[in-house]
Amino acid sequence: MQIIKTLTAIAITGTVIIGVSSTQAAVSGPKPESINWSFNGVFGTYDRASLQRGFQVFQNVCAGCHSLNLVAFRNLKALGYNENEVKAIAAEYEVQDGPNEDGDMFDRPATPADHWPAPFANSRAAAAMNGGAVPPDLSLITKARGSGGDSAIRVSMLQPSGFPLGADYVHGLLTGYLEEAPVGFDLPEGKYYNKYYPGHSIAMSSPLGEDAVEYNDGTKATTDQMSRDVTTFLVWASEPELEHRKQLGVKVILFLIVLTAMLYALKRRIWANVH
Amino acid sequence: MSGGTSKFQSNNGLVNWVEHRLPIFSFMDAQLNQYPTPKNLNYFWNFGSLAGIILVIMIVSGIALAMSYTPHTEFAFSSVERIMRDVNSGWLIRYLHVNGASMFFIVVYIHMFRGLYYGSYKAPREILWMIGIFILLAMMATAFMGYVLPWGQMSFWGATVITNLFSALPIIGEPIVKLLWGGFVVENATLNRFFALHYLLPFVIVGLIFMHLWALHMHHSNNPTGVEIKDEKQDTIPFHPYYTIKDLYGLGLLLTFFAFFIFFAPNYFGHPDNYIMADPLVTPAHIVPEWYFLPFYAILRAFTTDFFMYIPFAWLMSAKLAGVIAMFASILVLLALPWLDRSHIRSSNYRPAFRIFYWVFVIDCLVLGWVGGQAAEGILVTIGQWATFWYFFHLIIVVPVVGVLERPKALPNSIAASINGAPQAAE
Amino acid sequence: MSDTAQNAGQSTGGNAEIDEQTRRDFLIWSTAAVGAAGTALAVWPFIDQMNPAADTLALASTEVDISKIMVGQSVTVIWRGKPVFVRHRSADEISEAEVVDLALLPDPQADGARVTKPEWLIMVGVCTHLGCIPLGQKQGEEKGEFGGWFCPCHGSHYDTSGRIRKGPAPSNLTVPTHRFVDDTTVLIG
Numbered sequence: 001m002q003i004i005k006t007l008t009a010i011a012i013t014g015t016v017i018i019g020v021s022s023t024q025a026a027v028s029g030p031k032p033e034s035i036n037w038s039f040n041g042v043f044g045t046y047d048r049a050s051l052q053r054g055f056q057v058f059q060n061v062c063a064g065c066h067s068l069n070l071v072a073f074r075n076l077k078a079l080g081y082n083e084n085e086v087k088a089i090a091a092e093y094e095v096q097d098g099p100n101e102d103g104d105m106f107d108r109p110a111t112p113a114d115h116w117p118a119p120f121a122n123s124r125a126a127a128a129m130n131g132g133a134v135p136p137d138l139s140l141i142t143k144a145r146g147s148g149g150d151s152a153i154r155v156s157m158l159q160p161s162g163f164p165l166g167a168d169y170v171h172g173l174l175t176g177y178l179e180e181a182p183v184g185f186d187l188p189e190g191k192y193y194n195k196y197y198p199g200h201s202i203a204m205s206s207p208l209g210e211d212a213v214e215y216n217d218g219t220k221a222t223t224d225q226m227s228r229d230v231t232t233f234l235v236w237a238s239e240p241e242l243e244h245r246k247q248l249g250v251k252v253i254l255f256l257i258v259l260t261a262m263l264y265a266l267k268r269r270i271w272a273n274v275h
Numbered sequence: 276m277s278g279g280t281s282k283f284q285s286n287n288g289l290v291n292w293v294e295h296r297l298p299i300f301s302f303m304d305a306q307l308n309q310y311p312t313p314k315n316l317n318y319f320w321n322f323g324s325l326a327g328i329i330l331v332i333m334i335v336s337g338i339a340l341a342m343s344y345t346p347h348t349e350f351a352f353s354s355v356e357r358i359m360r361d362v363n364s365g366w367l368i369r370y371l372h373v374n375g376a377s378m379f380f381i382v383v384y385i386h387m388f389r390g391l392y393y394g395s396y397k398a399p400r401e402i403l404w405m406i407g408i409f410i411l412l413a414m415m416a417t418a419f420m421g422y423v424l425p426w427g428q429m430s431f432w433g434a435t436v437i438t439n440l441f442s443a444l445p446i447i448g449e450p451i452v453k454l455l456w457g458g459f460v461v462e463n464a465t466l467n468r469f470f471a472l473h474y475l476l477p478f479v480i481v482g483l484i485f486m487h488l489w490a491l492h493m494h495h496s497n498n499p500t501g502v503e504i505k506d507e508k509q510d511t512i513p514f515h516p517y518y519t520i521k522d523l524y525g526l527g528l529l530l531t532f533f534a535f536f537i538f539f540a541p542n543y544f545g546h547p548d549n550y551i552m553a554d555p556l557v558t559p560a561h562i563v564p565e566w567y568f569l570p571f572y573a574i575l576r577a578f579t580t581d582f583f584m585y586i587p588f589a590w591l592m593s594a595k596l597a598g599v600i601a602m603f604a605s606i607l608v609l610l611a612l613p614w615l616d617r618s619h620i621r622s623s624n625y626r627p628a629f630r631i632f633y634w635v636f637v638i639d640c641l642v643l644g645w646v647g648g649q650a651a652e653g654i655l656v657t658i659g660q661w662a663t664f665w666y667f668f669h670l671i672i673v674v675p676v677v678g679v680l681e682r683p684k685a686l687p688n689s690i691a692a693s694i695n696g697a698p699q700a701a702e
Numbered sequence: 703m704s705d706t707a708q709n710a711g712q713s714t715g716g717n718a719e720i721d722e723q724t725r726r727d728f729l730i731w732s733t734a735a736v737g738a739a740g741t742a743l744a745v746w747p748f749i750d751q752m753n754p755a756a757d758t759l760a761l762a763s764t765e766v767d768i769s770k771i772m773v774g775q776s777v778t779v780i781w782r783g784k785p786v787f788v789r790h791r792s793a794d795e796i797s798e799a800e801v802v803d804l805a806l807l808p809d810p811q812a813d814g815a816r817v818t819k820p821e822w823l824i825m826v827g828v829c830t831h832l833g834c835i836p837l838g839q840k841q842g843e844e845k846g847e848f849g850g851w852f853c854p855c856h857g858s859h860y861d862t863s864g865r866i867r868k869g870p871a872p873s874n875l876t877v878p879t880h881r882f883v884d885d886t887t888v889l890i891g
Contacts, residue, residue, distance in 0.1 A: 166547070249539055264524050274314055
């Protein structure tokens with residue numbers, strides 16, 4: 001009877017979880033391909049080389065229109081750069097400071113403490129520069145378009161069926177452009193057809209043409225390669241704590257399993273005379 | 276206060292000095308140590324203590340977050356991201372708090388469904404049950420306001436939709452909404468006061484829990500047979516060490532479950548749109564509340580204008596107002612449950628006919644939850660309407676009627692008898 | 703605690719009962735120890751979150767470009783939210799500071815102990831009395847009787863080494879840790 005009750009509880013909880021997972025309104029359009037990212041899974045980590053390549057793609061392609069407000073130059077140490085390299089990267093950019101003694105605002109080279117400077121002064125300027133569409137800030141993009149950069153255990157029943165993995169969506173979008181819209185699809189002027197963007201007509205043109213970037217480490221810059229790298233970088237930008245979180249999680253859950261087992265043994269011991 | 280009889284005595288001078296002035300030691304001895312508890316409680320009785328511990332976790336993590344959070348529309352979103360990225364262990368505390376809210380509702384809903392199954396709300400525990408409903412209402416208000424604080428798209432638009440509901444009230448509706456907002460839309464004034472109230476309400480919940488436990492200790496816990504304690508020595512065991520260790524074990528299980536979400540699926544219960552800063556000029560494709568509100572959201576949306584044309588006296592109120600009233604009624608009707616239930620038998624273990632309806636009700640609540648998360652289109656509207664109908668039909672019609680008409684199984688003589696398998700007396 | 707638990711094991715030999723008791727005690731103590739360790743580890747993040755955050759620590763050091771500061775010129779920079787006086791001392795100021803008899807000082811400290819390079823005096827510009835910002839950085843400001851800095855709030859006088867000479871301040875202007883990254887840059891903090 002006890003077992004039945006416990007199993008029922010688990011079944012209900014399971015149903016609720018599955019139910020919850022399919023309650024979220026689905027993103028329209030086909031589901032993007034599921035990639036086996038290095039940061040997926042219980043033991044996921046970031047591929048540092050990919051992060052650096054992705055950062056290169058971001059710097060050279062995306063940063064022209066997209067801001068990365070929440071990332072500071074000092075955060076780039078996580079990509080494997082040392083103190084001096086980070087200072088050098090920061091110094092390539094200018095940030096506004098001031099007012100100075102005359103009361104004027106002025107530009108100065110960025111330091112590691114500064115956050116990534118936006119390519120535009122405000123969102124209205126951004127829209128004006130981009131035909132009315134505001135390029136979104138990319139600091140949280142993979143968490144804002146799906147279930148972040150990780151679904152811990154790739155058991156399909158646990159993955160919210162309505163939301164793709166954020167990383168899968170971004171990668172899908174970047175590689176999902178079609179030269180021509182399918183027959184019968186009414187693509188507005190100035191827009192482009194994308195397989196995965198909700199509604200399919202996106203204001204951003206395909207950003208990752210072959211060899212758009214010449215990788216420092218010599219890797220061939222195919223569209224797919226650049227997309228995977230920049231997606232990895234963007235997942236890191238959204239979740240810099242991911243590796244630490246998962247490593248700590250393994251330790252915490254192992255500890256809790258041991259403690260719970262000990263508590264159970266003690267419970268059985270204490271209850272022995274009642275049963 | 277009834278509890279265990281305290282035979283508390285101490286040789287310690289300091290203890291006695293304090294005890295003489297504030298009998299805290301004999302109080303704790305009576306209520307936490309000796310306190311007689313039925314010996315046959317199953318694991319569904321763990322959920323009360325689990326809820327209490329989660330509340331403590333929420334308060335501690337909430338206070339830590341409040342040290343770094345800024346309740347101003349300009350800074351709220353970025354202050355939360357600062358917590359996630361710059362504050363030491365900030366991401367851990369934030370994920371603990373947001374997933375803790377989901378854990379809190381999972382535990383409390385199971386706790387309530389336990390009460391519904393075993394008739395724990397029946398005399399003499401009516402007030403215990405009613406205080407519990409007030410705790411639920413306070414939890415829901417707290418969670419609603421808490422979700423607004425990160426100032427994401429869902430924060431803003433969820434707040435807009437739900438506060439707008441009050442405009443359905445005739446005459447006083449619009450002024451009330453302006454009063455709630457502190458402006459003409461959800462804006463900085465709203466966010467700031469939600470923060471103040473979100474910080475306050477958990478302590479109101481603590482007070483309600485004190486009353487909840489006081490009421491509980493008056494007549495002691497119910498138990499799976501629904502038969503009251505007859506003989507303390509035969510039917511009960513002291514709370515410590517039996518239920519302290521059992522509660523600790525249950526806590527271990529809960530924390531393991533909880534930890535999985537914090538560390539490996541921290542955004543599972545959330546919505547991606549809330550990682551986009553609130554934009555009053557852009558409405559998200561689908562506005563959805565957090566999962567624990569979905570059944571009530573479904574009830575609210577069930578009252579569509581079309582549907583409403585078939586109800587007599589429809590001219591008295593709009594569909595919107597009917598939805599709002601039904602939504603609140605779905606919780607308030609639970610207050611009447613002790614009186615709606617006409618059965619003399621508490622536990623559904625001995626009510627085979629009612630048991631079937633109980634599980635139908637559980638499934639109905641799950642269906643309502645599922646409907647609440649979908650877009651309100653097509654067949655889903657009809658399903659939602661039937662599920663809403665059944666929800667109220669179950670509580671207002673089925674519960675009293677089945678209680679009167681059913682033929683229950685014979686109850687055991689006592690708790691002890693039920694464990695020993697003694698021959699059962701006729702009801 | 704275990705009066706009812708003692709009733710367990712109404713077994714034959716006293717030995718078996720004692721063994722049972724020892725094993726149960728061990729289980730209790732070991733579980734409690736594991737639980738306590740876990741609790742301590744769980745509590746730590748809540749305390750640590752009050753420590754300065756990463757963005758605050760990033761501003762813990764400030765680099766100052768000293769190439770444009772002429773001899774005899776002073777510049778005020780912000781470091782950890784406080785003003786810091788960076789002065790390019792003249793030869794006269796340096797020798798003045800070096801010849802002072804330490805016995806005369808309320809807070810005896812040799813000039814050499816306060817600087818890394820004698821021509822660069824770097825001090826936190828907060829009076830050690832009650833926290834006002836002393837005058838003397840700008841041309842034409844009151845410099846006090848000892849040619850250094852003067853605090854207008856309660857009349858503390860500091861010399862060309864920033865040491866207190868007269869007035870209620872108890873100690874010399876604080877010299878923050880600093881090092882010269884190269885000839886034109888000093889890193890404070």
